[in-house]
Amino acid sequence: MSEREQAMTFEEAKERIAALRAEIEHHTYLYYALDAPEISDAAYDSLLRDLKALEGAFPELDRDDSPTKRVGGYVERQFSPVHHAHRMYSLDNAMDEAELINWMEGIEELYGHLPALCCELKIDGSSIALTYTRGLLTQAATRGDGTTGEDVMANMMGVRDVPKALERSSLEQVADPDVPLELRGEVYMPKSSFEALNLEAEAEGKKPFANPRNAAAGSLRQKDATVTAKRDLATFMYSISDNRALWVKGQWELLEWLKGAGFSVNPDVQLCTTREEVLSFCTACLEKREKLPYEIDGVVVKVNDFALQDTAGFTSRAPKWAIAFKFPPEEKTTRLLGITVQVGRTGALTPVAELEPVAVAGSVVARATLHNEDEVHRKDVRIGDTVIVRKAGDVIPEVLGPVISLRPDDALPWEAPTVCPSCGMPVVREEGESQLRCVSIDCPAQAAERLLHWVSRDAMDIDGMGKEIIGRLVEVGRLSDVADFYSLTEPELASLTTGRVNKEGAAITLGHTVAEKLAAAIDASRTRGFSRVLCGLGIRHIGKNMAAEIAETYPSMDALMEASEEELQQIDGIGERAAASIWAFLRTPDNVSVLERLQAAGVAMAVQARPGQAKPQSLEGLTFVLTGTLTDLRLSRDEAADALKAYGAKVSSSVSKKTSFVVVGDNPGSKYDKAVKLGVPVLDEGQLAAVIDTGQPPVL
Numbered sequence: 001m002s003e004r005e006q007a008m009t010f011e012e013a014k015e016r017i018a019a020l021r022a023e024i025e026h027h028t029y030l031y032y033a034l035d036a037p038e039i040s041d042a043a044y045d046s047l048l049r050d051l052k053a054l055e056g057a058f059p060e061l062d063r064d065d066s067p068t069k070r071v072g073g074y075v076e077r078q079f080s081p082v083h084h085a086h087r088m089y090s091l092d093n094a095m096d097e098a099e100l101i102n103w104m105e106g107i108e109e110l111y112g113h114l115p116a117l118c119c120e121l122k123i124d125g126s127s128i129a130l131t132y133t134r135g136l137l138t139q140a141a142t143r144g145d146g147t148t149g150e151d152v153m154a155n156m157m158g159v160r161d162v163p164k165a166l167e168r169s170s171l172e173q174v175a176d177p178d179v180p181l182e183l184r185g186e187v188y189m190p191k192s193s194f195e196a197l198n199l200e201a202e203a204e205g206k207k208p209f210a211n212p213r214n215a216a217a218g219s220l221r222q223k224d225a226t227v228t229a230k231r232d233l234a235t236f237m238y239s240i241s242d243n244r245a246l247w248v249k250g251q252w253e254l255l256e257w258l259k260g261a262g263f264s265v266n267p268d269v270q271l272c273t274t275r276e277e278v279l280s281f282c283t284a285c286l287e288k289r290e291k292l293p294y295e296i297d298g299v300v301v302k303v304n305d306f307a308l309q310d311t312a313g314f315t316s317r318a319p320k321w322a323i324a325f326k327f328p329p330e331e332k333t334t335r336l337l338g339i340t341v342q343v344g345r346t347g348a349l350t351p352v353a354e355l356e357p358v359a360v361a362g363s364v365v366a367r368a369t370l371h372n373e374d375e376v377h378r379k380d381v382r383i384g385d386t387v388i389v390r391k392a393g394d395v396i397p398e399v400l401g402p403v404i405s406l407r408p409d410d411a412l413p414w415e416a417p418t419v420c421p422s423c424g425m426p427v428v429r430e431e432g433e434s435q436l437r438c439v440s441i442d443c444p445a446q447a448a449e450r451l452l453h454w455v456s457r458d459a460m461d462i463d464g465m466g467k468e469i470i471g472r473l474v475e476v477g478r479l480s481d482v483a484d485f486y487s488l489t490e491p492e493l494a495s496l497t498t499g500r501v502n503k504e505g506a507a508i509t510l511g512h513t514v515a516e517k518l519a520a521a522i523d524a525s526r527t528r529g530f531s532r533v534l535c536g537l538g539i540r541h542i543g544k545n546m547a548a549e550i551a552e553t554y555p556s557m558d559a560l561m562e563a564s565e566e567e568l569q570q571i572d573g574i575g576e577r578a579a580a581s582i583w584a585f586l587r588t589p590d591n592v593s594v595l596e597r598l599q600a601a602g603v604a605m606a607v608q609a610r611p612g613q614a615k616p617q618s619l620e621g622l623t624f625v626l627t628g629t630l631t632d633l634r635l636s637r638d639e640a641a642d643a644l645k646a647y648g649a650k651v652s653s654s655v656s657k658k659t660s661f662v663v664v665g666d667n668p669g670s671k672y673d674k675a676v677k678l679g680v681p682v683l684d685e686g687q688l689a690a691v692i693d694t695g696q697p698p699v700l
């Protein structure tokens with residue numbers, strides 16, 4: 001019993017239990033019946049856990065109809081009810097590694113050894129039970145409350161990967177052909193389809209779905225089955241209601257049988273025989289989570305052998321032979337301590353949320369961008385608020401909004417600054433822009449950001465030259481624009497003080513080793529190429545890809561200087577704004593003088609002939625898009641793109657109808673889904689290797 005529960009009197013516990021039950025019922029209804037949850041899964045789970053703990057501490061107050069004993073879910077009246085001949089259970093959860101290990105210890109104790117465990121992804125969708133009578137699909141039902149579900153047959157008929165008849169050969173393993181087979185799995189909506197659906201909803205002024213799972217559940221329970229058919233649902237099947245109905249001995253074999261019968265079965269499965277294997281499978285799944293085209297919320301670990309499963313049995317709501325290892329929640333609440341303003345290299349002012357540090361999805365978040373003034377007001381976040389922070393994998397953390405019910409009386413609305421926090425000059429907001437901007441030419445914050453941009457990976461890639469060293473060089477007056485990098489000497493860098501002192505109180509300098517590396521990196525940057533220079537200059541609206549396009553049409557700074565604004569607009573992908581921005585940049589005397597000094601310092605200001613350019617332009621007119629990681633080719637995506645460009649091909653970052661081919665590596669993103677949707681031919685790494693080798697378009 002926890003301290004909190006121990007301190008509670010019987011009456012207090014009774015009251016709290018009643019309140020928790022009512023709260024949980026309310027959220028269960030919102031989630032299952034309306035597909036419109038108001039709180040995150042993590043918050044829901046923690047309410048359930050609180051209730052469970054209290055019921056454990058006060059057994060007299062425990063009840064069989066408590067939500068802790070039930071498989072959540074509602075039966076709606078608009079669909080006919082379907083009684084499940086075998087109950088559809090939920091799963092018990094392990095919220096962290098310790099709980100998973102604890103479960104495995106229990107399993108080991110039960111059997112006297114650790115049996116083989118089948119580990120699968122926990123697909124975040126909606127449960128489905130498909131019944132086949134003599135091989136033909138005759139019924140489809142949701143889980144409902146586990147005993148009674150809803151008949152969604154008409155809707156499931158429109159889900160493409162559901163076989164309407166089982167493969168004949170698979171029937172050989174059916175124990176009794178006259179007994180209907182009930183196969184179970186998950187209906188889900190791919191992330192890309194969910195995004196498209198919500199964009200559509202937004203355009204039509206409808207309420208978007210909270211997440212792909214609610215979108216899948218909502219689509220499955222549409223009154224009009226033709227709507228469901230348009231929704232791009234898919235399935236992964238993984239279980240059978242009665243494991244004696246097939247001549248298979250365990251979960252692994254069942255998955256093989258399901259595949260053979262024609263079902264979609266998730267490929268990420270592993271049969272583990274040690275605890276370590278299970279834990280490392282979970283870690284690997286967590287790492288790949290973001291890259292998967294569908295959502296998962298954990299890993300399901302199941303005792304593989306059906307006979308052993310039978311000896312373990314079930315609790316009132318879940319099998320004892322399985323556990324769901326839940327991934328750490330991606331949404332947390334924390335306090336908004338303040339809003340600071342960051343000045344970017346183009347002078348854009350960005351409000352940043354300063355948060356009480358909180359662990360979200362495996363990392364600590366203390367700051368998150370609030371994008372711009374409008375966004376702060378739209379979200380109505382106030383200093384002092386409790387806010388919801390979301391972080392999905394590697395994605396930048398985001399403040400979703402405040403928890404209004406927890407707002408303190410003294411919460412302060414944010415006021416946008418009227419002057420730049422770095423240089424104190426008045427800020428402006430241009431028409432049609434959401435960003436406040438400092439337009440001062442002497443703003444030190446902008447200067448520092450411009451210098452950092454010049455050394456960044458996509459630009460001149462000066463390895464080792466980070467924020468701190470740049471900051472020191474600016475402070476000592478040795479760096480004010482990008483051309484200054486090329487007059488820095490190695491001895492000068494070696495003796496640069498870092499602003500820190502050693503134990504004896506002497507100033508710490510960069511030293512020879514660091515200085516030597518930095519000097520070499522600066523030197524190497526002289527020949528990075530013209531498009532890198534163009535990108536590094538930080539001209540507004542000109543990023544890496546646009547810089548490359550420009551350099552293709554105007555292969556030197558001299559040629560670019562000659563181009564008129566109208567001519568610049570003719571470059572592929574360059575709009576009016578970008579053209580005006582380059583033109584104005586090249587006509588600002590201060591900028592021209594920096595360019596001249598760069599040229600004098602030996603920085604290449606023209607495209608240099610590379611061996612690749614002698615190649616025949618045999619792929620001209622073709623556009624490739626690369627997605628996923630290339631593993632067999634020993635080339636990075638950028639290198640593969642360069643190899644294709646050498647033959648005159650274009651390499652684009654987004655898939656459209658004009659794309660000729662999409663090359664798919666490991667763990668492809670949504671571009672793959674889009675290619676399939678648009679009917680764009682897909683190449684694997686082997687086919688790409690052949691194209692790069694021969695310079696010939698692929699033979700499909």
Ligand code: AMP
Pocket residue numbers: 089090091120121122123124125126127128143185186238300324
């Ligand atoms: P919950 O709804 O959180 O209680 O979790 C249990 C549900 O997880 C089951 O009812 C299934 O719908 C779902 N689930 C997703 N993937 C799997 C899987 N690989 N094995 C078993 N259940 C799964």
